[in-house]
Amino acid sequence: MSVEQRFDAVVIGGGPAGTTCGTRLAQRGRKILILERSKFPRFHIGESITAFGFTVFKDLGVFDELNDINYVEKKGLEFVMHERSRKVYFGRGKDGEVQWAFQMARGKLDQVLLENARKHGVEIREEHLVKRVLFEGDRAVGVEYKDLTSSDPDQVHRVYGKWIIDASGQGAVLNHQFKDNWYPDPLLEKKMAVFCHWQGDIEVTNTLDDLNFKLCVHRNRKDWAWYLPIGKDTLSLGVVLSQETVKQEAQNNDLAGIFYKYASDIPYVSDILKNPTLKTVEKFRCVKDYSYRSKRYYGNGWVICGDSAGFIDPIFSTGLQVAFNSAYALIDPLDSVLDQETPDLSRLEVYNRSLDRYYRVNSMLVYLFYLADLDEASFHSGAFMWKNVQWAGLKDRLAFVWHGLRYLRADQTTRRRWGSQVLFGDPAQDNVVADLYMALSRNYDKVFRDKTREVRRGSTILIEG
Numbered sequence: 001m002s003v004e005q006r007f008d009a010v011v012i013g014g015g016p017a018g019t020t021c022g023t024r025l026a027q028r029g030r031k032i033l034i035l036e037r038s039k040f041p042r043f044h045i046g047e048s049i050t051a052f053g054f055t056v057f058k059d060l061g062v063f064d065e066l067n068d069i070n071y072v073e074k075k076g077l078e079f080v081m082h083e084r085s086r087k088v089y090f091g092r093g094k095d096g097e098v099q100w101a102f103q104m105a106r107g108k109l110d111q112v113l114l115e116n117a118r119k120h121g122v123e124i125r126e127e128h129l130v131k132r133v134l135f136e137g138d139r140a141v142g143v144e145y146k147d148l149t150s151s152d153p154d155q156v157h158r159v160y161g162k163w164i165i166d167a168s169g170q171g172a173v174l175n176h177q178f179k180d181n182w183y184p185d186p187l188l189e190k191k192m193a194v195f196c197h198w199q200g201d202i203e204v205t206n207t208l209d210d211l212n213f214k215l216c217v218h219r220n221r222k223d224w225a226w227y228l229p230i231g232k233d234t235l236s237l238g239v240v241l242s243q244e245t246v247k248q249e250a251q252n253n254d255l256a257g258i259f260y261k262y263a264s265d266i267p268y269v270s271d272i273l274k275n276p277t278l279k280t281v282e283k284f285r286c287v288k289d290y291s292y293r294s295k296r297y298y299g300n301g302w303v304i305c306g307d308s309a310g311f312i313d314p315i316f317s318t319g320l321q322v323a324f325n326s327a328y329a330l331i332d333p334l335d336s337v338l339d340q341e342t343p344d345l346s347r348l349e350v351y352n353r354s355l356d357r358y359y360r361v362n363s364m365l366v367y368l369f370y371l372a373d374l375d376e377a378s379f380h381s382g383a384f385m386w387k388n389v390q391w392a393g394l395k396d397r398l399a400f401v402w403h404g405l406r407y408l409r410a411d412q413t414t415r416r417r418w419g420s421q422v423l424f425g426d427p428a429q430d431n432v433v434a435d436l437y438m439a440l441s442r443n444y445d446k447v448f449r450d451k452t453r454e455v456r457r458g459s460t461i462l463i464e465g
């Protein structure tokens, strides 16, 4: 076993959460190591980015580079059902134009972010697989890893850091190690996504009339598909089904068979697939993407960030937004304790609260949308809530009514801002819609008390076929 020097922080995972943390800390003069198990560029699902991305990309210094390689402009979200469709746009900027975001293959995006971290002085080692975090007492002090590029890839190495940042995505190194620090989201059903990339003659207009991100709802009002062009001639399409459905279908069908069977009754996507020029350019993949959260997002010498901290059903494509938000929420409190021999852990409580809020608000949004049968009009009217929301008690109803009154007192513009912040995964602290969702989430903790107590979670699988 070889033992190495000490870094200010060792980051597990070179995805968007890991590289944002790494670059932001390096910008403050910190000595950072990122260990990433893959060789980049690597395939990753999640190509639709929300508007906050621009702030991050400018801060990190990669906006121009990404702008040069990006072709598709995401200006909002179109809800498509068999009966009707409706478009929701990002807000308008100071110039009066609708804001937009990049939409591109994650292989490219994540590689730019990784290379940029390297340019900022972060030491990056690809094909380095972290096996576990090392503790002295309750304090995380380093990690054990394997160098998959070496002549002896089974040799275990150790490297030490003042703090360990687990940004390993659904690999969730620390939560697997702790076992009891995470629980399935009590509100959200277990889902699976089956997806692929296609190339062919498609038309990407980047206009407000034809939004580049469509959420298309199956006739059964439970399953749905995403339609995302990610280049001039490349499409990402995926269906999200219940885990039970996929298990049953898998007895007679491969992943492609399952995809085409469900996509055939999903509006817009079924029409797109009739285009004879479209050919798959990746293998079909499947992610068991069911939703989870952590009980704690930090401890002595460790923090978890991005998907390794929590994952919410991707129906509103807020994963990257939450990964960036969580990295941003982490940097100040973490930087303030990095030089302390005995860290003042209370400084990280603000991080814990921020993450708890992101995941709860996002999870409530998704839960309510499923309760509204994936019907945006019914969701918007709120009427479905009268008969569908379960209440734990009077106190919880009153908390909800109180925030409801605050909402009603606000003007239309503010309400719209709050709504789109929540929809696009960026709820500010003064957001009253987010406060409403937080009150509902606490209510549901009580309604689903038994489920919330369930702390064990099986490991996430990625099936390729």
Ligand SMILES: Cc1cc2nc3c(=O)[nH]c(=O)nc-3n(C[C@H](O)[C@H](O)[C@H](O)COP(=O)(O)OP(=O)(O)OC[C@H]3O[C@@H](n4cnc5c(N)ncnc54)[C@H](O)[C@@H]3O)c2cc1C
Pocket (backbone or CB within 6 Å): 012, 013, 014, 015, 016, 017, 018, 035, 036, 037, 038, 044, 045, 046, 047, 048, 049, 050, 128, 129, 130, 131, 167, 168, 169, 170, 171, 172, 173, 193, 238, 287, 289, 305, 306, 307, 308, 314, 317, 318, 319, 320, 321, 323
């Ligand atoms: C079906 C589906 C669709 C989605 N669609 C969208 C979307 O449209 N828009 C959106 O914003 N989000 C979407 N998401 C979510 C989005 O992909 C994630 O939220 C985002 O990638 C989180 O970034 P991250 O850096 O936390 O994790 P990741 O991007 O997963 O990065 C983690 C990195 O850690 C590495 N790693 C893992 N284990 C180890 C280890 N032991 N040692 C070393 N390295 C390790 C991995 O190789 C990976 O590179 C979707 C997710 C799913 C499942």
